[in-house]
Amino acid sequence: MNTFLDLTFTGLVVGAVYGLFALGYTLVYGVLRLINFAHSEVFMWGSFAAVWCMTLFGARAGTGVLPAIGLLLAALVAAMLVSGGVALLVERVAYRRLREKNSPPLVALISAIGASFVLSELMGLRDRVAGWLNLSGPLAPYVDRAREYTQFTNPLANVEIVNLGGFSVRSNQVIVLVAALLMMLALDQFVRRSRLGRGVRAVSQDPEAAALMGVNQKRVIQLTFLIGGLMAGAAALLYMIHIGVTRFNIGFILGIKAFTAAVLGGIGNIRGALLGGLVLGLAENYGSQLFGAAWKDVVAFALLVVVLLFRPTGLLGESLGKARA
Template structure:
């Protein structure tokens, strides 16, 4: 029998990881809700944001666990860097991999292949950054940023990971609480933006009926760009929270995490912002419980088995409501 403290620890850490999945999944949800396409390059948008956060800490010469007001400032700067880089990469993906195909009304399969190609390209550019710097004779100047290019890269968290609560073996650490609260707050803020702002109403209008929205004066091109930008910003935020929780990144970190985030989006109901949150939390809990019951090697098996079971009985996901039909 699993002790209560172990169950509570599994539940809390599962919610923390699930909140990161949910925040990451918003990019898949938003793009699918508007374009009915799966942006498989979104995983590399997340990866580039994670490196932006690492590089900001390197630039600031941050020290692990230093604490104080400077630590908060460093994390805010890392957050801004991660969101800015991820947003820029997401817009680049939209411009290079999607826009021309959308204008030519290419089949969805063509756009899917284009997105996969963009994903591999972005991943390998990061994995070859040391060689790129060498070609430009900048490897000496950029040494701290480009090596080791294909190995794990550490993230320096300037906040001390203090224990806030310890009751009978159940522990809540400060970093975990920050990650959970920040992820939930950002998802709520995004949902309120989409529901209440003028730009958000444009996103919902295009998602529901693009032709009718165009007749009403909604610029579909700008809406699509906004959708990719919002997804990129959330991926950048998720990247920093992931680094605070896990502590390392690498050039191909987006592969498995991207599949997990996509799974979270499908579980909750792809195209549904609240569904991304619910799917992420359910997935995080399922992973932790499965690891305890069957061993950590079975974690991914449990996650994807859950996806299959949910889709067998509810193909539209747990919530199933699309972005365009979201309540105002």
Template sequence: MFENFHNLATQFWPQTVDGLIKGSIYGLVALGYTMVYGVLRLINFAHSEIFMIGTMASLAVLTGLGVVAPATGVGLIGLLILMAVVSMAASGGAAVLLEQIAYRPLRKRGSSRLAALISAIGASLFLMEFFALVVIPWLFDRPGQGKNIIGVKRFLARDEAFSIGDVVVRNDQLLVFLAAVMMMILLDLLVNRTKMGRGIRATAQDPQTAVLMGVNIDRIVRLTFLIGGAMAGIAGMLYLLEYEVTKFNVGFLLGIKAFTAAVLGGIGNIRGALLGGFVLGLVENYGAAFFGTAWLDVVAFVILVLVLLFRPTGILGESLQVARA
């Protein structure tokens, strides 16, 4: 036991930095879960594959441009912006298509939430296998290798941004963290300060009254999926930048952890999604330092069970349904 505490103490600050980076990606993906749940009361389990599509879109940009070495200067900025735009467009478009095909027909028929949940699980499995068998072999010229891990050549040189004592924070880590915080702030402003956001909040609070007030529910739902998908897309690009690897099922486990982050922060709460991501990333890493890396996933799902048992509304609690208009 003493050795466990010693390991945690010696690794505390490096694990803190890594936990915040991991939590940034969890939080961005969790924003998609929380947006859809806040408006439709639907847990979109296919959102993990929307994240996967974001990683594939970024990889397609790198492959198409023939990037084989770290970019610098204006070229690097242009590359990152292009990857972000393409990933957000691909994931956002896929999320909108998913809503129209898998969820909207059920919603129009007044089907139960269980039916929508089963549809989400089916869509998740379909997207994973479709990409493994069709998209990846065709897009990246990898016949018969669609289920293999795809490595990515480093396109951003990893240099020291600053240091705190003995802890070094790299430029890629700083970029991931700042991008996550910036996207959360922009989304929070969109929902709380714009006419479009008022429509989203009105639909979340009372769809029937929102219709009477002239809100187009279908448009709001489509917009919600688009925004949530775009957040998963930027998370996919940042994941590729940080971990330099992807796979057809890269979003499966990460998606479950992002859902855990959304529940931990308060599902339906935009600020809570990012906060939950940070907390989950930190606790995961601290647990791995204390118990060993083999326990990393166990720690994450124990947190989910404990939150559901003792504080099912999450840390911040308030959701779109009860947010002030």
């Protein structure tokens, strides 16, 4: 029973991060019918922003509670701003010109994959970029070991909150789960109830009719990429709190899993992204316990295939444009 509880809770924690990460995929697809594969690198850049923020402020493990919370909030702002900025850059450079020329979806998909590799390799070659600019010395803490794992310093002590036999709940797990759920709830209410959110839903449902009603489609698309980027940055910090390391290519497998969560829950549906992430996290944990850790990804993706065979629209197959307040 303790093993089951531990697998369930840790699965929910990881699944909440997947769900928050998946919002970028589901929002962009809901509005543009485009799979933004560069979103995985938006997440990756946010994770490095969190690391660099801690490096800048000289964070150390075991700092007092209030200073640690302040540092984590600063890291959250940094990660969200960097990821949001990178997402807007991707929209401007990789997609806008193609959209204005009414390019086929396949061209946009290829552009997305290209942007993903460019962003990944830029981070992996950041030491050489700093060298070209003669900044290797001042930026050494940020560019050294560019292609190796980079450690995140969590200033908040990871204390045990609950211990029932062999089942324990730690503070970092609670922070990650609660923060992810609150952010997703806030975004869901924003899209359903705010004026900007109604604009996003209108463009998703019928772009031409929305334009006739005075909705600025270009601004809505930018807003969609920005929101997806901000949520990816928040997910990146929560992932760093839970896992503690990042790398220039970390977005690849995590991006596939977040996309899987979006499809599993019903891509284009915000609540579906949350549900898909939680289901995926639980499936991974249960699968690793039943068949071994090496089979974790096999179980997760097999579950996706089974669900789509019987429900092609995902668990909550209602589109963003049809979502009701």
